[in-house]
Amino acid sequence: MPSSLKLFSTRRHFLGGLGLFGLASSLPIGRLFPSFGTPVLAASQTAPEAAPVFRNRAPLAGSAFYFLPLGSIHPGGWLKEQLRTQANGLSGHLDETWADVGPNSGWLGGSGESWERGPYFLDGLVPLAWLLDDARLKAKAQKYIDWTLDHQASNGMIGPSSNDDWWPRIVMLKALTQYQEFTGDSRVLPVMDKYFRYQLGEMATRPLRDWAKFRWQDELLSVIWLYNRTGSSYLLDLARLLNKQGYDWQGQYADFKYTERITAEYIRLEKGEGLKDLALATHGVNNGQAVKTGPVWSLVSGSDADRSAVLRMISELNKYHGLPNGMFSCDEHLAGLDPSQGSELCTVVEYMFSLEHALAILGNPALGDRLEQLAFNALPGTLTDDMWAHQYNQEPNQVECSLHRKPWTTDGPESNLYGLEPNFGCCTANFHQGWPKFAASLFMLSGAQNTTEHDSLHPGAQGSRAGGPGLVAAVYAPCEVRTVLGGTAVHVVEETGYPFRETVRITVNPASPLSFPLQLRIPAWAKGATITVNGQAAPTPEPASFARIERTWKAGDRVEIKFPMAPRISRWFHDSIAVERGPLVFSYGIGESWVKLCDRGMTADWQVFPATAWNYALSVDPASPAKSIAVTETEVGEGPFTSRHAPVRLSVKARKLNEWRAEDGVANPVPQSPVASDQAEETITLIPYAAAKLRITAFPLSKT
Numbered sequence: 001m002p003s004s005l006k007l008f009s010t011r012r013h014f015l016g017g018l019g020l021f022g023l024a025s026s027l028p029i030g031r032l033f034p035s036f037g038t039p040v041l042a043a044s045q046t047a048p049e050a051a052p053v054f055r056n057r058a059p060l061a062g063s064a065f066y067f068l069p070l071g072s073i074h075p076g077g078w079l080k081e082q083l084r085t086q087a088n089g090l091s092g093h094l095d096e097t098w099a100d101v102g103p104n105s106g107w108l109g110g111s112g113e114s115w116e117r118g119p120y121f122l123d124g125l126v127p128l129a130w131l132l133d134d135a136r137l138k139a140k141a142q143k144y145i146d147w148t149l150d151h152q153a154s155n156g157m158i159g160p161s162s163n164d165d166w167w168p169r170i171v172m173l174k175a176l177t178q179y180q181e182f183t184g185d186s187r188v189l190p191v192m193d194k195y196f197r198y199q200l201g202e203m204a205t206r207p208l209r210d211w212a213k214f215r216w217q218d219e220l221l222s223v224i225w226l227y228n229r230t231g232s233s234y235l236l237d238l239a240r241l242l243n244k245q246g247y248d249w250q251g252q253y254a255d256f257k258y259t260e261r262i263t264a265e266y267i268r269l270e271k272g273e274g275l276k277d278l279a280l281a282t283h284g285v286n287n288g289q290a291v292k293t294g295p296v297w298s299l300v301s302g303s304d305a306d307r308s309a310v311l312r313m314i315s316e317l318n319k320y321h322g323l324p325n326g327m328f329s330c331d332e333h334l335a336g337l338d339p340s341q342g343s344e345l346c347t348v349v350e351y352m353f354s355l356e357h358a359l360a361i362l363g364n365p366a367l368g369d370r371l372e373q374l375a376f377n378a379l380p381g382t383l384t385d386d387m388w389a390h391q392y393n394q395e396p397n398q399v400e401c402s403l404h405r406k407p408w409t410t411d412g413p414e415s416n417l418y419g420l421e422p423n424f425g426c427c428t429a430n431f432h433q434g435w436p437k438f439a440a441s442l443f444m445l446s447g448a449q450n451t452t453e454h455d456s457l458h459p460g461a462q463g464s465r466a467g468g469p470g471l472v473a474a475v476y477a478p479c480e481v482r483t484v485l486g487g488t489a490v491h492v493v494e495e496t497g498y499p500f501r502e503t504v505r506i507t508v509n510p511a512s513p514l515s516f517p518l519q520l521r522i523p524a525w526a527k528g529a530t531i532t533v534n535g536q537a538a539p540t541p542e543p544a545s546f547a548r549i550e551r552t553w554k555a556g557d558r559v560e561i562k563f564p565m566a567p568r569i570s571r572w573f574h575d576s577i578a579v580e581r582g583p584l585v586f587s588y589g590i591g592e593s594w595v596k597l598c599d600r601g602m603t604a605d606w607q608v609f610p611a612t613a614w615n616y617a618l619s620v621d622p623a624s625p626a627k628s629i630a631v632t633e634t635e636v637g638e639g640p641f642t643s644r645h646a647p648v649r650l651s652v653k654a655r656k657l658n659e660w661r662a663e664d665g666v667a668n669p670v671p672q673s674p675v676a677s678d679q680a681e682e683t684i685t686l687i688p689y690a691a692a693k694l695r696i697t698a699f700p701l702s703k704t
């Protein structure tokens with residue numbers, strides 16, 4: 001064991017002995033925040049030990065922000081309920097009903113599935129279990145973790161011995177790093193260290209191939225994570241080798257050639273070339289994962305061009321494959337701009353994960369805008385309300401979920417059914433990471449952090465000391481944060497009905513008065529946003545920025561942000577329009593007739609047929625849409641992403657457009673706007689995208 005690892009294994013014991021972190025536990029939470037309801041942590045509970053933040057160690061470049069150590073952010077309000085729904089649904093029971101991650105999993109030492117599905121499941125189950133502090137889920141996750149940590153081969157290899165593919169290990173490393181942050185388990189770093197040393201030696205003769213070649217940047221995250229903790233220089237050699245053997249994503253987007261809908265013929269799928277470079281370079285999930293490549297690699301390269309590559313990549317994806325739910329089309333390959341094309345659930349959660357890291361590294365607020373758009377629309381929109389069933393592909397204009405081969409580029413006929421494993425089981429195993437990782441990204445850390453405690457235990461620690469540590473509200477949802485800034489315990493409570501409401505209230509509670517900057521992301525759409533501190537107006541913040549409030553904070557200081565959410569219009573395929581309000585996209589919810597196709601163990605596969613008309617053109621004034629759209633708000637309570645409990649609805653004038661039809665269960669391409677209709681004007685109701693499981697999102701614009 002390298003000496004730095006020995007040092008680390010004693011850290012938690014040492015920090016616990018300092019008694020630095022019990023201060024926050026004495027704060028009278030219930031008295032200070034009577035409107036918050038039940039605090040995530042009762043005042044009598046001991047605050048969790050504040051884990052150190054490992055900033056990028058030289059010679060790595062610095063990040064704008066750092067994730068708070070896992071366990072610092074505690075979801076509250078509707079977000080906690082959403083995680084509970086997830087735990088009560090497939091995520092909390094998958095191993096009981098799906099053999100691929102069941103007792104015979106290769107990742108439990110069995111002879112069953114031994115590739116990516118066990119690690120995928122863990123990558124979401126671990127943060128879900130520990131964020132909810134759910135003993136049942138922790139025990140489930142622990143079995144796979146223990147098997148992996150306790151069965152490392154003598155040469156350093158981890159995982160089932162039946163395959164030696166680097167790719168599933170890349171996923172398991174992501175699960176292990178999260179598990180280590182939550183628990184401090186001293187087995188993790190030595191296992192990772194031995195594995196990476198082994199891999200570095202092996203890659204000369206067994207280079208990255210197939211999925212690992214196109215997803216190398218996800219392993220780079222874990223390599224950097226370990227390097228920041230141990231400082232072992234061979235890890236930088238491994239980082240460079242991953243880059244050298246990995247696919248050149250930046251090259252692809254510097255001269256982007258895949259601007260049209262990909263076909264099976266184009267990638268020669270029938271010729272058995274589904275794993276050739278052309279197929280993998282145009283594969284949706286690979287592109288979703290690749291979004292992080294430039295920023296993550298820039299930590300090693302130090303190159304500004306690498307840092308900014310993410311913006312070009314998102315811009316090109318949007319230009320040629322962008323959809324109004326924030327996604328790019330990928331069903332399963334890049335599929336063009338038609339809103340009847342689909343996006344795979346794996347791509348939704350991988351794109352979110354990429355955005356979380358890109359946002360931390362770059363500190364660009366636009367990345368937070370898109371992350372929220374995916375989290376609040378595309379993610380819940382492709383899962384049933386109880387999270388027991390999901391789609392493989394979701395469509396912005398989704399008029400029927402039934403067995404049909406159309407319109408997918410390369411996917412099969414089950415692809416938009418809601419079920420256990422429609423089309424293919426990757427999403428079944430992989431979707432669990434979406435909500436938990438979003439919850440762990442709500443607040444981040446800016447500037448230096450915990451240098452005294454950190455460095456006294458870790459003399460090799462390096463990093464910028466410019467500016468003191470501060471907190472960043474990166475994306476918004478109800479939560480509490482417990483952390484330590486410059487040696488002082490800080491407790492933060494965020495209360496909000498966002499994204500359904502305009503107001504976010506943040507209460508700051510340092511254990512003793514403390515000066516630090518609090519940065520607040522102001523979305524690009526939030527024109528006219530206002531901030532008050534203890535009722536006093538702060539300077540007007542600019543949209544698409546981070547507003548910075550630096551002051552000496554005292555317990556109970558309150559920051560209130562108001563994001564005006566006037567309805568607005570965005571333009572899409574054939575000049576169609578989508579209606580947005582805040583980070584939410586709105587859809588016409590088509591009447592749904594759910595028909596069970598078959599039982600699938602503890603869950604079932606469902607088709608959904610339209611029970612009402614859907615072919616509407618909207619009558620709005622694109623120059624001032626708010627004038628022609630009425631907003632109705634109701635309580636933000638249980639199931640805010642469901643049609644029954646949607647807390648905000650929009651009323652808008654519309655006319656039917658008889659010539660716009662469906663064929664084979666798929667809406668024909670939305671007619672070129674503007675359109676003329678001789679049908680009577682009606683008032684229709686739009687609901688949040690996620691609440692409408694059958695929906696129209698990109699509408700023709702009516703001339704009249």
Ligand SMILES: [Zn+2]
Pocket residue numbers: 344345346347425426427428430
């Ligand atoms: Zn998938």
